[in-house]
Amino acid sequence: RGARGRLTAACLPTEPETGRKKLSSHGRKRxxxxxLGAGSGPAGRSPLGRGGGERxxxxxxxxxxxxxxxxxxxxxxxxxxxxxxxxGNHVELSSDGEVEEGSWEMxxxxxxxxxxxxxxxxxxxxxxxxxxxxxxxxxxxxDREGLSEDDSEEEEEEEAEEASKQKMGQxxxxxxxxxxxxxxxxxxxxxxSEEIEKEDIPPDLHVxxxxxxxxxxxxxxxxxxxxxxxxxxxYLALLRRDMAAYYSYSDFLLTKLMDIFPLPELVxxxxxxxxxxxxxxxxxxxxxxxxxxxxxxxxxxxxxxxLGKWSKTGLVIYDxxxxxxxxxxxLAGHYMLQGASSxxxxxxLAPQENERxxxxxxxxxxxxxxxxxxxxxxxxxxxxxxxxxxxRSVVGNLHRLGVTNAVVSNCDGRQFPKILGGFDxxxxxxxxxxxxxxxxxxxxxTNKDEMDILRCAHLQKELILSAIDSVNAxxxxxxxxxxxxxxxxxxxxxxxxxxxxxxxxxxxxxxxLDFGKEGFTRFKDRRFHPSLKATRRFYPHTHNMDGFFIxxxxxxxxxxxxxxxxxxxxxxxxxxxxxxxxxxxxxxPKKKKLEGSKADQEQKLPQPALKKKRSLQAQxxxxxx
Amino acid sequence: xxxxxxxxxxxxxxxxxxxxxxxxxLLVERPDGTYCFRLHRDRVYYLSEKLLKLAASVPRESLxxxxxxxxxxxKSQKFRLSVTALDFLAPYAKYKVWVxxxxxxxFLYGNHVLKSGLGRITENTAQYQGVVxxxxxxVPLGFGVAAKSTQECRKVDPLAIVVFHQADVGEYVRNEDTxx
Numbered sequence: 001r002g003a004r005g006r007l008t009a010a011c012l013p014t015e016p017e018t019g020r021k022k023l024s025s026h027g028r029k030r031x032x033x034x035x036l037g038a039g040s041g042p043a044g045r046s047p048l049g050r051g052g053g054e055r056x057x058x059x060x061x062x063x064x065x066x067x068x069x070x071x072x073x074x075x076x077x078x079x080x081x082x083x084x085x086x087x088g089n090h091v092e093l094s095s096d097g098e099v100e101e102g103s104w105e106m107x108x109x110x111x112x113x114x115x116x117x118x119x120x121x122x123x124x125x126x127x128x129x130x131x132x133x134x135x136x137x138x139x140x141x142x143d144r145e146g147l148s149e150d151d152s153e154e155e156e157e158e159e160a161e162e163a164s165k166q167k168m169g170q171x172x173x174x175x176x177x178x179x180x181x182x183x184x185x186x187x188x189x190x191x192x193s194e195e196i197e198k199e200d201i202p203p204d205l206h207v208x209x210x211x212x213x214x215x216x217x218x219x220x221x222x223x224x225x226x227x228x229x230x231x232x233x234x235y236l237a238l239l240r241r242d243m244a245a246y247y248s249y250s251d252f253l254l255t256k257l258m259d260i261f262p263l264p265e266l267v268x269x270x271x272x273x274x275x276x277x278x279x280x281x282x283x284x285x286x287x288x289x290x291x292x293x294x295x296x297x298x299x300x301x302x303x304x305x306x307l308g309k310w311s312k313t314g315l316v317i318y319d320x321x322x323x324x325x326x327x328x329x330x331l332a333g334h335y336m337l338q339g340a341s342s343x344x345x346x347x348x349l350a351p352q353e354n355e356r357x358x359x360x361x362x363x364x365x366x367x368x369x370x371x372x373x374x375x376x377x378x379x380x381x382x383x384x385x386x387x388x389x390x391x392r393s394v395v396g397n398l399h400r401l402g403v404t405n406a407v408v409s410n411c412d413g414r415q416f417p418k419i420l421g422g423f424d425x426x427x428x429x430x431x432x433x434x435x436x437x438x439x440x441x442x443x444x445x446t447n448k449d450e451m452d453i454l455r456c457a458h459l460q461k462e463l464i465l466s467a468i469d470s471v472n473a474x475x476x477x478x479x480x481x482x483x484x485x486x487x488x489x490x491x492x493x494x495x496x497x498x499x500x501x502x503x504x505x506x507x508x509x510x511x512x513l514d515f516g517k518e519g520f521t522r523f524k525d526r527r528f529h530p531s532l533k534a535t536r537r538f539y540p541h542t543h544n545m546d547g548f549f550i551x552x553x554x555x556x557x558x559x560x561x562x563x564x565x566x567x568x569x570x571x572x573x574x575x576x577x578x579x580x581x582x583x584x585x586x587x588x589p590k591k592k593k594l595e596g597s598k599a600d601q602e603q604k605l606p607q608p609a610l611k612k613k614r615s616l617q618a619q620x621x622x623x624x625x
Numbered sequence: 626x627x628x629x630x631x632x633x634x635x636x637x638x639x640x641x642x643x644x645x646x647x648x649x650x651l652l653v654e655r656p657d658g659t660y661c662f663r664l665h666r667d668r669v670y671y672l673s674e675k676l677l678k679l680a681a682s683v684p685r686e687s688l689x690x691x692x693x694x695x696x697x698x699x700k701s702q703k704f705r706l707s708v709t710a711l712d713f714l715a716p717y718a719k720y721k722v723w724v725x726x727x728x729x730x731x732f733l734y735g736n737h738v739l740k741s742g743l744g745r746i747t748e749n750t751a752q753y754q755g756v757v758x759x760x761x762x763x764v765p766l767g768f769g770v771a772a773k774s775t776q777e778c779r780k781v782d783p784l785a786i787v788v789f790h791q792a793d794v795g796e797y798v799r800n801e802d803t804x805x
Contacts, residue, residue: 296762328729331794332764333712356679378657380679388689395690395805399709400797404673407680408690420682 190215190230190238208246215239216263239263243270250446253435256453256489259524265541272541273438273445279317279324280307281335282343282366284401285373288334290315296329310515311343313373333400338366341436341538341548345427345484346370348511348552352477353378355424358470360413360463363390365397367429372403381406382420386413414462417469424478428467430460430496432487436547439540457491461499468504473555481506481553486546488537490523493549497535498528505557508534511550516543519551626665626680626691636704637662637669637695641714643755644706644768648717665690668697668805669704671713690805708767708792709804711757715765718757720750722769722788729760733795738769738788740781750775756788767793 023031218225219235226232236258244254247270261269283290290306290313297304301321307314315335317324324330325337351357351371362368362383372381383398383406385391391410398406411419413428433456434444464483473479483500485492497519500506508531519535521528535551629637641649653660658673663680665688672680672692680691693713696706724732728742744761752774758766769788778787797804 326798328733328760328764328766328794331733331797332766333794380676382679382683391689392802392805395694396797396801398690399693399804400794402712404693405676406690407672407676407683407688407692409683409687410689411684411687419684419687420679 190227190234203245205246208242212239212242212246212267215242216267219263247274248442248445250449252449253445260488260490268541269539272539272544273442276439277339277540277544277546280338280340281315281317281324282338282370283313283315283335284333284369285313286377286402287332288329293329293334296334297327300327300329302327307340307343310513311340311347313370314340314343316340331400333402336366336369336397336401338370339546341486341543341545342366343370344511344513344516344536344538344548345429345482345550346374348484348513348550349425349427349480349482350512351375351379351425355379355475355478356422357381358416358420358423358426358467359383360416360426360428360467361385361431362408362429363387363394365394367427368394368406369397369401369403371427372398372405373401375405377403377405379405382423383408384411384413384416386411414466416466421470422472422475423470424472424475424480426467426471426481428463428481428483430456430463430483430485430492432456432460432485432492433489434486436486436488436538436540436549438547440546453489453491456487457496460485460492460496464496464500465503468500468506468553468555469560471555473505473558479555480509481555482511482550483553484548484550486548488539488547488549490520490526493537493551494520494523494528494532494535495526497532497551500553501529501531503561504555505559505561506553506555507531509552509554510534511536511552513550516550519549626663626670626685626688629662629664629669632702633664633669633698633704634662636698636702640696640704640706644714644719644757645717646719648719651717652713662695663691664698669695671695671710694804706768706792707804708794708796711765711767711792711794714768715757715759720747720754720756720771721759722746722750722756722771723759723761723763724766726761729766732758732766732790733793735790735793735795735799737772737786737790739783740778740785740787741783743778743787746771746775746778746787748775752777755791758788758793765794767791767795 215235215238219232219239222232222235226235240251240254240258243249243266244251249257249270257266257269283293294304294306294315297315297320302324303318303320304315305318307316329335330337346367349357349371351374353375355375356379357371357375359368359371359381363385365383368381368383375381381403383394385394388410391408395408398408433448433453434441435448438444464481467481467483471479471481483497487493497508501508508529511534513536516536516538519528519532519537521530521532532551535549538545538548538550540547638649641652645652652671655673658675660671660673661677663670663672663677670690670692671694676692680688683691693709694707695710695713696704698704722738723744723746724738725742725744728738731742732738738758746756750756750771752771754771754774756769756771758769760766768791770791772786772789773781781787
C-alpha cells in the first residue's frame with residue numbers, strides 16, 4: 001500500500017495531464033508505453049515498477065512528460081547516479097531483471113507485500129521490452145557493478161533469515177565496491193535456533209553451501225573470528241547439520257567422519273564421494289601382456305593409460321566407444337575390471353609360487369585371480385566365500401581368466417582352521433560397512449548406524465582370529481596374513497587390528513606399499529599399538545581410489561595364548577616369574593614374544609587400569625600352575 | 626566328489642576326442658604333474674592331483690568348484706562340453722575355424738557362423754566334425770560343429786550356415802549363473 005501510494009503520488013502529476021483514469025502500475029506502464037512509444041515508455045515505467053518514486057520523482061516527471069530524449073542526458077552521466085546508489089537500492093534494481101529477487105526482498109523490508117505481487121508481474125513485463133531498459137541498465141552498469149554483486153550475493157542467501165538481511169544492511173552501509181568475500185566472513189553470524197526453524201523446507205542448497213563455507217572460515221580461525229557468547233560447539237553443530245543436509249548424510253555418519261578428518265579434508269572427502277572413481281582394469285598376465293592388451297583395446301577405440309608406477313598390470317580407462325565389460329578381450333579373459341585399491345592387498349600379500357593360500361572372502365574373485373596370476377597358476381588357492389550367490393561370479397571369473405589352481409568353497413570364514421588349516425598366507429578382505437566406497441553406493445550415507453558398524457567390527461574380529469589360526473607360522477616362505485577392508489572407520493580397521501595383536505601371536509609388518517596414509521595409533525579415547533603405523537589407509541580424495549585399509553601381519557608362533565582376556569603376549573612378557581607353565585610349552589616363541597611385546601609394554605604403561613589387571617592375573621597364575 | 630565311472634569316462638573322452646582327437650593323453654599327463662577328472666554334482670572337473678588333496682578336505686556341501694569345469698552330464702547321462710574347457714582344448718584342437726571380425730560379435734551372441742563370416746578353415750574338415758572357433762587374431766572364441774565339409778564350404782552360398790554354435794566365451798556374460 002505504502003509503495004503504491006508513493007507510486008501514485010509520483011505518477012499522478014504526469015498522468016492526469018493525459019486525462020486518463022487511475023490505473024494499476026501495470027496498466028500505467030502500458031499506457032506510458034503507448035503514449036511515449038517503445039523508446040521512452042518503459043524508461044518512464046522503470047522507476048514506477050519498483051515503487052521507488054521517493055528517490056526520483058523529479059526525474060520521473062520529467063521523463064514522463066518530455067519523453068526519452070530528456071532523460072537521456074541524465075542517464076549519460078553515470079558519475080552522478082553512483083553517489084546516490086547506496087541510499088535507494090529500491091529503484092535502480094528495477095530495470096535489471098536479474099536482481100528482481102533482491103529487490104523483492106527490499107520490498108518486503110518496506111512492508112509492502114501487495115506491491116510486491118504487482119512488481120513481480122511488472123518486472124516480467126519489463127523484461128520483455130529490453131531495449132530501453134537495457135540501455136538504461138547499460139548506462140547504469142558501472143555504478144551498478146558494486147550493487148549487483150551485492151544483489152547476487154543476496155539472491156544466493158535468499159532466505160527469511162535475519163542473518164543475511166543483516167549482511168545486506170551492512171554491505172549497503174559500507175558501499176558497493178568493497179571486497180564482498182571479506183565482508184561475509186567477518187560478519188558470519190550464527191543464526192539462532194528460531195532462525196533455523198524459520199528456514200524453508202526444502203532447504204536452499206546455495207544458502208547452505210555459503211553457510212558451510214562461512215562457518216568453516218570461522219572455525220579455522222576461531223579465536224579471531226568467533227562471535228562473542230557463542231561456543232565452538234554451536235558452530236560445529238550447525239556445520240554438521242548443514243553438511244548433512246547438503247551432502248545427504250545421516251548425522252551419525254557425519255559425526256564419525258568429523259572425528260576422523262580435519263575440517264578442510266572432510267569437505268574434500270565429501271566432495272570426492274559425490275564423484276565416481278575412474279574405471280580401472282587389471283591385465284591377466286596368464287593370458288596376455290599389458291602392452292598387447294593396451295594395443296588391442298586402443299584398436300577397439302578405448303582411451304586408456306597405465307595405472308601408475310606402482311602397478312605393472314593396471315590400466316585406467318578414461319573413455320571408450322565399446323562397453324569395457326563385453327569386449328572380446330574381456331570375454332577371452334585377458335583382463336578383469338577391478339578397482340585400483342583392490343590391487344593393493346594382493347601386492348601386500350606378495351604370494352610366492354607353490355604356496356598354499358586361503359582367500360577367505362573372495363567374491364567376486366578379483367583378488368583371487370590376481371593371486372593366481374602372481375603365482376603363475378602354481379601352488380593352491382582355496383577361494384572361500386560365505387555367500388553362495390556371489391560365488392557364482394567367482395567361478396565365472398576364475399574360469400574366464402584361466403585360473404587352474406583354485407578350489408572354490410562355500411564355508412563360513414569363522415569355521416576355518418577346523419575345516420582346513422596350515423596355509424602359507426591368508427588374505428582376509430573382510431565384509432565391512434563400505435564407508436570407503438560411498439561413491440559406488442550412496443545408500444551407505446544414510447543406512448549405516450552405530451549397530452551396523454559394531455556388528456561388522458564383531459564379525460571382523462572373529463574372522464581375523466580364524467584367519468590367523470589358519471596360517472602355519474612355521475612355513476618357510478610364508479606365515480603372513482593380510483587384513484583389508486574398504487572402510488575408513490576406525491572401529492573396523494585399527495581396532496580390529498589391535499584386537500588381533502592382543503589376542504594372538506602376531507605382529508604387524510610393513511605392507512610394502514610406499515604410498516598411502518599411515519593408520520592411526522590413537523583415536524579419541526583409544527590407544528592402539530604403536531606398530532599400527534605400518535598399516536595403510538587410502539582415501540578417495542587423496543589417492544583417487546576407493547577408501548581402503550590394509551594391514552599385514554606376520555605370525556611368529558602357532559600357539560594360541562590361553563585364557564588371558566586382553567593382553568596375551570604382553571602379560572606373559574610383563575610377568576615372567578609368574579609364567580613358568582607357558583614358558584615350558586613354547587620356549588623359542590616366548591623369546592620372540594618378548595621382543596615383539598616390548599613395544600606392547602611401552603604402550604601399556606600409560607594405562608593404569610591394565611596394570612591392575614595384570615597384577616590380578618599374576619596372582620591367579622600360581623593357582624593355575 | 627568322486628572319480629568318473631567307466632561309462633562316464635568313455636563318454637567324456639569321446640566328446641573331447643571329437644575336438645582334439647588323440648591328444649587326450651596330453652591332457653592327462655602334463656609336464657607340471659598328473660591331472661585327473663572328477664565328478665561333483667553332475668559336473669566334470671579337471672584338476673591336478675595336488676589340488677585334489679586340497680579339494681578332498683573341503684566338506685562336500687561346501688565345495689563349489691574344484692579346479693576347472695569341463696562340462697556336465699545331463700539327466701539322460703549325455704556329456705555336454707562347456708565353454709570353460711576352451712582354454713585346455715584350444716591348444717590341441719585338430720580342426721579350427723577362423724571367423725572374420727565383422728561376425729565375431731554375432732558368434733559371441735550365440736548365433737551360428739555363416740559363410741559370409743568365415744575367414745579360414747582347416748583343410749579336410751569333415752562334415753559334423755567338432756571344431757574350435759577362433760577370431761582372426763587367434764583368440765579362441767568357442768566350440769562348434771562343422772555344418773559343411775571344407776569342400777562344400779567353398780561352394781555354398783554366403784548365407785548358409787557353415788558352423789553350428791555349441792559354446793562361446795560370450796556365455797561368461799550371458800549365462801554367468803548357469804556356469805555353476
